[in-house]
Amino acid sequence: MQNNDWLDTYVLHRRPYRETSYIVDFFSLQSGRVSAVAKGVRNSKNDRKSVLQPFRLLRIQLSGRSELKNLRLADCVGPMLMLTGHALFCAMYLNELINRLLPVGVVSESVYRQYQQALSQLHQNTHIEQTLREFEFALLDEMGMLADWFTDGVTGEPVAPDKWYLYSPEQGFVRCLQANHKHRISGAALMLLGNGQWSGLSLGAAKRINRLALNYLLGDKPLKSRELFRQ
Incomplete structure (x- = not known):
């Protein structure tokens, strides 16, 4: 079955498939994440191979x-x-x-719009830490993992x-009663984040929160892109 609708997409990843093709993972505005076989494009003379690159807005049609x-x-x-450099590693991390x-x-x-904005900011090499945290927030919000910034998840206070x-x-954010707990976050930082205010304090708290939330979702299989930051 053919579908003549155009999708606005970005390439997330591609991998070889059989002798001449790729399986390409796309992130689209209209259909979310979708994978497709790009037949015959591994031939270096095929123009579509150069089109199917990450960090470029494409319009595609799919069938099947x-x-x-x-x-x-x-x-x-x-x-x-x-x-x-660092901006490239960050974009690969988002993908x-x-x-x-x-x-x-x-x-x-x-998430799609936040991704577009993140790529633009990474290209300009500005506010990279804030860019990553804002994208992570958008994705975590979609996954139902963002808590109420202003309310204790246990007591309701x-x-x-x-x-x-x-x-x-x-449970969200709950009171920490253990002095010097390595994952503790100040209430002042939570209030800054809830009000969309970025500072050294709120950036540090956001990184700690997002790492915990993402690790919970990712499970035991670490992200390959994180290894790039350690090299």
């Missing part, structure tokens, strides 16, 4: 009834963003997060700026 589609058409909408955590076929305009809290995937 199964979860694994066939790529019919692929056109470039904009230029490929030339990312290097791996989407591919690992966002279920196939789940449409999320908020308002978060106090002079108290300490821990993040729990099941």
